[in-house]
Each structure stands twice: as structure tokens, then as C-alpha cells.
Amino acid sequence: MSHAHPSSAASHGTASIRDVAELAGVSVGTVSNVLNRPDIVRPATVERVHAAIKELGFVRNDAARQLRAGRSTTIGLVVLDVRNPFFTDVARGAEDEAGRDGLSVVMANSDESPEREATHVAYFETQRVLGLLISPIGDLGERLERLRSSGTPAVLVDRVAGGRRLSSVAVDDVEGGRVAAQHLLDLGRRRLAFVGGPADLAQMQDRLAGVESAVAKAEGASVEAIETLGLGFEDGRRAARALLARHAPARPDALVAGNDLVAIGALQVLMGEGHLRVPDDMAIVGYDDIDFASAAVVPLSSVRQPRDLIGQTAVQILREEAEDPSLAPRNLVFKPELVVRESTAGRAWPRPSPGSAGGVAPARA
Amino acid sequence: MSHAHPSSAASHGTASIRDVAELAGVSVGTVSNVLNRPDIVRPATVERVHAAIKELGFVRNDAARQLRAGRSTTIGLVVLDVRNPFFTDVARGAEDEAGRDGLSVVMANSDESPEREATHVAYFETQRVLGLLISPIGDLGERLERLRSSGTPAVLVDRVAGGRRLSSVAVDDVEGGRVAAQHLLDLGRRRLAFVGGPADLAQMQDRLAGVESAVAKAEGASVEAIETLGLGFEDGRRAARALLARHAPARPDALVAGNDLVAIGALQVLMGEGHLRVPDDMAIVGYDDIDFASAAVVPLSSVRQPRDLIGQTAVQILREEAEDPSLAPRNLVFKPELVVRESTAGRAWPRPSPGSAGGVAPARA
DNA sequence: GGACAGCTTTGAATCGATTCACGAACTGTT
DNA sequence: AACAGTTCGTGAATCGATTCAAAGCTGTCC
Numbered sequence: 001m002s003h004a005h006p007s008s009a010a011s012h013g014t015a016s017i018r019d020v021a022e023l024a025g026v027s028v029g030t031v032s033n034v035l036n037r038p039d040i041v042r043p044a045t046v047e048r049v050h051a052a053i054k055e056l057g058f059v060r061n062d063a064a065r066q067l068r069a070g071r072s073t074t075i076g077l078v079v080l081d082v083r084n085p086f087f088t089d090v091a092r093g094a095e096d097e098a099g100r101d102g103l104s105v106v107m108a109n110s111d112e113s114p115e116r117e118a119t120h121v122a123y124f125e126t127q128r129v130l131g132l133l134i135s136p137i138g139d140l141g142e143r144l145e146r147l148r149s150s151g152t153p154a155v156l157v158d159r160v161a162g163g164r165r166l167s168s169v170a171v172d173d174v175e176g177g178r179v180a181a182q183h184l185l186d187l188g189r190r191r192l193a194f195v196g197g198p199a200d201l202a203q204m205q206d207r208l209a210g211v212e213s214a215v216a217k218a219e220g221a222s223v224e225a226i227e228t229l230g231l232g233f234e235d236g237r238r239a240a241r242a243l244l245a246r247h248a249p250a251r252p253d254a255l256v257a258g259n260d261l262v263a264i265g266a267l268q269v270l271m272g273e274g275h276l277r278v279p280d281d282m283a284i285v286g287y288d289d290i291d292f293a294s295a296a297v298v299p300l301s302s303v304r305q306p307r308d309l310i311g312q313t314a315v316q317i318l319r320e321e322a323e324d325p326s327l328a329p330r331n332l333v334f335k336p337e338l339v340v341r342e343s344t345a346g347r348a349w350p351r352p353s354p355g356s357a358g359g360v361a362p363a364r365a
Numbered sequence: 366m367s368h369a370h371p372s373s374a375a376s377h378g379t380a381s382i383r384d385v386a387e388l389a390g391v392s393v394g395t396v397s398n399v400l401n402r403p404d405i406v407r408p409a410t411v412e413r414v415h416a417a418i419k420e421l422g423f424v425r426n427d428a429a430r431q432l433r434a435g436r437s438t439t440i441g442l443v444v445l446d447v448r449n450p451f452f453t454d455v456a457r458g459a460e461d462e463a464g465r466d467g468l469s470v471v472m473a474n475s476d477e478s479p480e481r482e483a484t485h486v487a488y489f490e491t492q493r494v495l496g497l498l499i500s501p502i503g504d505l506g507e508r509l510e511r512l513r514s515s516g517t518p519a520v521l522v523d524r525v526a527g528g529r530r531l532s533s534v535a536v537d538d539v540e541g542g543r544v545a546a547q548h549l550l551d552l553g554r555r556r557l558a559f560v561g562g563p564a565d566l567a568q569m570q571d572r573l574a575g576v577e578s579a580v581a582k583a584e585g586a587s588v589e590a591i592e593t594l595g596l597g598f599e600d601g602r603r604a605a606r607a608l609l610a611r612h613a614p615a616r617p618d619a620l621v622a623g624n625d626l627v628a629i630g631a632l633q634v635l636m637g638e639g640h641l642r643v644p645d646d647m648a649i650v651g652y653d654d655i656d657f658a659s660a661a662v663v664p665l666s667s668v669r670q671p672r673d674l675i676g677q678t679a680v681q682i683l684r685e686e687a688e689d690p691s692l693a694p695r696n697l698v699f700k701p702e703l704v705v706r707e708s709t710a711g712r713a714w715p716r717p718s719p720g721s722a723g724g725v726a727p728a729r730a
Numbered sequence: 731g732g733a734c735a736g737c738t739t740t741g742a743a744t745c746g747a748t749t750c751a752c753g754a755a756c757t758g759t760t
Numbered sequence: 761a762a763c764a765g766t767t768c769g770t771g772a773a774t775c776g777a778t779t780c781a782a783a784g785c786t787g788t789c790c
Binding site for chain 1: 744746
């Protein structure tokens with residue numbers, strides 16, 4: 001079978017560019033030209049080739065195309081948790097932006113596990129993706145720099161690239177934590193708690209730092225950090241149960257949660273199992289302002305991040321770095337904004353100031 | 366540059382198998398063997414090759430591997446809505462199962478648009494993925510059959526393959542609708558409404574049909590269908606506003622929602638804007654039993670589907686069909702189960718029967 | 731009629747990993 | 761020491777699309 005012509009795409013299997021060329025009576029080069037630069041091919045030929053393509057049901061083999069080009073047109077996105085609406089929204093933003101250039105975004109889930117994360121990065125590396133968007137959990141700095149110097153740029157998402165020569169798109173988490181805490185302090189709360197984790201997650205450290213900085217400036221106020229294993233419902237529920245186990249005076253009077261999932265989980269247990277009143281007995285601020293926040297048992301005050309924008313911007317930067325690898329890394333930081341709802345400013349508590357609940361950032365509904 | 370040796374992986378760019386071979390002082394064939402069948406290579410050689418691989422930071426180029434193999438080891442998953450937790454849970458199930466065989470799952474979002482869906486299917490086709498998992502919106506029957514006969518199997522997810530020679534993994538939506546309606550009827554409700562859409566979505570048709578069949582058997586009961594454009598929060602909110610615009614006697618006394626997102630959106634508006642009591646004035650049953658269902662303003666009764674299992678099973682079937690394309694298509698249908706919570710069985714209304722609320726299917730919390 | 735420009739098309743080389751028929755080297759037997 | 765039987769390693773062919781130097785063709789103009 002060495003010198004024979006390739007098998008025709010007869011009964012099954014897929015037609016190749018050669019089959020098309022043969023049927024159309026042209027060379028493979030011409031078919032390729034029709035596919036990629038139709039303007040330099042005579043119209044009549046273009047038509048003949050198209051007819052052949054249609055008749056054979058030819059579909060370009062991207063593996064071959066990619067092998068030649070050296071790079072694919074796919075962007076890899078590794079998120080901490082697919083089930084967290086924050087990340088799916090970021091993904092949507094990225095998809096939209098990528099689509100404009102005919103690029104695709106492919107999503108993988110690290111589930112907050114550095115091992116899974118490493119696996120996915122390695123996978124995308126073998127795929128020679130155009131670039132990587134990562135919301136990192138493990139320490140990838142070195143690895144990503146190596147990747148970058150071998151032609152695969154990476155952009156950190158939802159995390160500022162500290163020191164490393166890497167671009168990032170993030171939101172000022174310190175500010176977010178500060179704003180959340182300040183709001184609670186303004187409402188008269190004094191014994192705050194920050195619930196989130198794992199503690200080595202940069203976002204959590206920053207948000208906690210923000211809370212602490214606000215508390216430090218407030219008379220007689222204190223914070224304690226309650227670490228959770230992850231950032232899902234169940235983590236919030238567990239933390240809330242731990243709080244309920246204390247006797248009432250030892251409990252905080254306000255919670256800043258690491259994200260909305262944790263906040264909602266906690267909310268559920270505090271009210272359902274502990275019969276506490278929210279916000280009366282315990283005020284709660286979430287983080288991310290996911291769609292569910294406003295639909296919770298008690299609509300949740302939350303720190304909103306421009307999710308779509310994060311995804312879009314990350315893709316833009318990635319695209320630019322892919323084209324010009326010598327570009328200096330950029331670190332974009334967006335400002336978060338607080339959305340006030342009943343979980344902090346319920347009827348029983350004085351609202352901060354007239355119009356503030358709707359004014360800071362109007363809830364969508 | 367025609368006959369010259371390939372450039373060494375010096376300053377930048379990636380090392381190829383040839384660079385490794387050269388450095389290790391063996392042939393490319395041997396390197397490939399070390400990579401794929403290390404058992405047939407002398408241990409000393411294996412070691413030498415591994416050392417070279419490490420020194421060069423060699424990473425296998427999957428495009429080339431794939432080109433030769435004809436197929437990739439990636440499974441494409443096209444979902445209706447990434448933001449719907451139902452689908453991310455299915456994706457998790459699929460990922461877990463695929464991971465067992467070293468396969469990867471890549472997710473794309475059709476957003477209930479047949480055009481985007483077609484684009485994604487085409488994309489996966491050019492990628493020569495191992496197979497496709499699709500929760501279809503448009504009419505893909507013909508296309509998928511063609512794909513299958515050209516070696517790319519597809520499994521329909523959350524939808525029974527009607528007539529077509531395709532496998533599918535679904536849940537009995539007619540039964541789900543029936544159970545939801547029967548529950549409401551048992552509680553004494555008589556004027557039901559089904560809220561969901563778009564109307565041409567098979568799942569919606571089936572669920573509605575189930576509701577109608579239960580209603581038909583109940584004395585003096587009626588249903589109306591309220592069509593929504595999609596299945597997100599906002600769709601539920603809009604539908605609820607339409608209901609509130611009617612004068613009270615013309616409103617239904619119970620809602621079956623197309624999914625939980627719609628249910629939660631409706632719940633929110635009915636209570637928040639309409640000041641209705643749920644379930645007193647309006648009982649609501651959702652669909653999917655996503656995690657948020659139990660955390661809603663009023664914890665939501667919902668029809669639970671075995672989400673993880675759907676994903677896992679779909680991957681299993683896909684794998685089998687990829688290995689043996691002659692396999693007859695299988696159509697698996699799981700049974701849904703009703704989870705009763707306060708949105709239907711609140712204090713003000715009699716519970717169906719002792720223990721039933723927890724017995725039918727205990728809530729996770 | 732011939733030369734030349736401009737437009738089309740050709741086809742061999744290439745990307746990197748895999749495969750496999752073949753040969754080299756080695757072991758053990760008689 | 762010769763030969764059969766193994767074990768290892770080799771390297772050319774291959775997958776399918778792209779590229780680009782070179783060849784073919786058409787038409788124009790002198």
C-alpha cells in the first residue's frame with residue numbers, strides 16, 4: 001500500500017483534501033487555497049471545488065492543520081469550580097470575546113485541586129493551545145513562565161500575578177473585603193467573622209485582609225477568621241453549624257463570606273437549623289453577586305465583580321500576547337462594588353443612608 | 366532549509382521527538398516506543414530517553430499524535446446552558462467517568478441557540494473528537510447520524526433519541542411532569558399552570574404532557590401552559606409578572622416550572638413584587654433539584670434527576686460505541702423522583718401523608 | 731510572432747508522532 | 761564455532777493540511 005493512492009472516502013471514514021482535489025480535478029494546493037484564500041483562485045474553480053467538498057461531505061482535519069501551523073485556535077480555560085456561577089459567567093464572557101475572532105474556548109475544571117489543575121495544564125500543553133486562562137490554585141508561576149517562553153501565553157484570572165512575568169485580570173479583593181466589612185461596621189456590627197477557604201487561596205487571603213483593615217479602623221470591632229475547606233454550599237453549612245454550636249454571646253453578629261455559595265449555605269443553616277433571624281441576629285454579606293444571591297431565603301447583600309468583563313478582557317490580553325510574545329505583562333485590576341440587600345439591611349435594621357441600597361449598585365431585577 | 370536537520374529546541378519553541386532522539390543517541394522510533402510501550406525497550410535505554418526528555422522539557426504534540434491516530438482522546442460536550450447547574454453536574458459526572466480512561470471532556474455552550482449548537486458540533490467535527498455528548502436544541506438527527514457513520518459517535522443527553530439511530534441517556538420527563546402535577550393535585554390544587562419554554566424544546570413538551578395527563582385524570586382540574594423564551598431566572602420572573610397582572614381569581618393556584626431557575630425566578634417575583642404567599646396562594650414545583658432549590662426564599666419542591674449518573678452513563682455508552690461502531694444504539698431512561706419541600710407542603714397546607722415529605726426522596730442537607 | 735506581465739495552478743516539502751518490516755546484537759545449545 | 765532463537769533498535773512511510781517556488785496560461789502590445 002506504499003505508493004498507492006489514498007483510499008477514496010467511499011463507504012465510511014472521512015474524505016481528505018486529496019479526495020476533494022481528485023474529484024474536482026485540481027491539485028491539493030488549489031483546494032487548500034479555496035479553503036484559505038479563495039480570492040486568489042478563479043471563481044469557476046472555487047465553485048467546482050466547493051461542489052466536490054459538498055458531495056464528499058469533506059470536513060477539514062484540524063489536527064493536520066494545527067500540526068502544520070504549530071498552534072491551535074483554541075483557548076484553554078481552567079477554573080476552580082464549574083459549579084460556581086461566577087466562573088461560568090467568566091467563561092461566557094471569554095467565549096463571546098473569543099468567538100469574535102473565530103477562536104474557541106474550552107473549559108476544564110480543577111475543582112480546587114492542584115493535581116487536577118496540573119493535569120489540565122499539561123493536557124492543554126500537549127494540545128498546543130493558543131493560550132491559557134487560569135484561575136490558579138496551586139503554584140503555577142514557574143510552569144506558566146516556561147510555557148510562555150515556549151510560545152503559550154497564559155493569563156491569570158481572578159488573581160493578581162504576584163511578581164511573576166505573567167499577565168492577569170482580577171478584581172481588587174482587598175477592596176472588596178474592605179467594602180463589605182465597612183458596610184457591616186456602618187450598620188453597627190462589631191463582632192465580624194470571615195468565613196471562607198482554603199486559607200492558602202489568594203482570593204481568600206485578600207478578602208480577609210480587606211475585612212481586617214476596615215475592622216482595625218473601627219472602634220471596638222473585631223474579626224475572626226473561620227476557615228472552610230472549599231467554597232461550596234456544604235462548606236458554608238458546616239461553618240454555620242460550628243457557629244450554632246457556640247452559645248449565643250460567643251457568636252459574631254455579622255458574617256463576610258468567601259463567596260455567595262458559602263453565604264447561602266450558611267444562611268440556610270443559621271435560619272433553618274439555628275432559627276436565627278437574618279439580619280437581626282446575624283447579618284451576612286456574600287461575594288460575587290451571582291444570580292442566586294437575590295433569590296436566596298433572605299436576599300443576599302454581596303460584593304459584585306464584573307464577571308463578563310473579566311473573561312472578555314482576559315481573552316483580549318491573551319490574544320495580544322499570542323501575537324506578540326514580547327509584550328510586557330499587564331496586570332488589570334477591576335474595582336468591585338457592594339450590592340446591598342436584605343441580608344444586611346433588612347427592615348429591622350436601619351438602612352445606611354437613603355437611596356444607598358439601590359444606589360451603590362442597583363440589583364438587576 | 367530543506368534537508369537540514371530540524372532546529373534544535375534551543376532558545377525557544379518546543380522540542381520534538383527528534384530532538385529527544387538525537388540527545389539520547391537513539392532513533393525516533395525508539396523514543397516513541399519508550400513513550401508508548403516502554404516494556405519492549407531495554408531499561409537502560411528507557412532511562413537514557415527519559416533523561417533527554419526531561420532535559421529538553423519535551424512535551425508530546427498531540428496534534429501530530431492525533432493526526433496519525435485519526436482520532437483524538439477528547440470527548441465534546443455541548444450543553445444548552447453552562448449557567449444551569451443541572452448541566453455542570455452532568456459535566457462533572459462525565460468528566461469523572463472519562464478521566465478513568467485518560468479521556469478528557471471539553472465543554473461548549475449552545476445557549477439554546479441552534480446556530481451556536483451547529484457551530485460547536487462543526488468545531489468538534491474538525492477536531493475529530495472521540496465522540497460527542499449533546500443536549501440538543503436544534504434538529505441534529507441527520508447530522509449526527511452522518512457523523513456516526515463517519516466514525517464519530519454521539520450520545521444524546523437529557524433527551525430520548527426519537528426514531529433516529531442514536532443512543533441517548535435521558536430521564537422520563539413525562540413521568541416527571543406527571544409526578545409533579547399529581548403531587549399538587551393531591552394537595553387539593555386544581556388550577557395548575559406549567560411555566561417553561563421554548564415550546565419546541567422536547568423536555569418542555571414532555572413535562573407538560575406529563576402534567577396534562579395527571580390533570581386529565583383529576584376531577585375538575587385544569588392546566589394552562591405559559592410559554593417562556595428560555596429557562597433562566599429572568600424568564601421565570603417575566604412569567605410571574607404576567608400572572609400578577611391578572612386579577613387574583615384568574616390566577617392558577619399552583620405552578621409546575623420547566624426547571625428550577627424558572628421556578629426560583631417566579632418565586633422571587635410572586636413573593637417580592639406580588640406579595641403572594643407560597644405555597645398558600647401559589648404552590649410551586651421546580652425541576653432538576655439543583656443545589657439552590659433547597660436554599661431558595663421558600664425551599665423549593667422539585668423533581669430530581671440523577672445528574673451525575675446521566676453524565677457517567679453517557680460517557681460509558683460513548684466509549685463503547687467508539688470502540689465498536691456496529692453496536693446497536695441504546696436508549697436509557699432514568700426515573701425522576703419528587704423532592705417535597707416548603708414551596709408546596711408548607712405549614713399552611715396539609716402534607717400528603719406522614720413521612721412522605723422526607724420519604725419520597727430525602728433532601729441532602 | 732514574440733516577449734512580457736499578471737493571473738492560476740501545481741506539486742513537492744513540511745509539521746511531529748506512530749508503525750512495522752527488517753536487521754543487528756546477543757544468548758544459549760550442541 | 762556455527763546456528764537457531766530472542767531481544768532491541770532502526771528508519772522510512774504515513775496521517776492531512778499548508779506553503780511557496782516554479783510552471784502554465786492568457787492576453788496585451790510592439
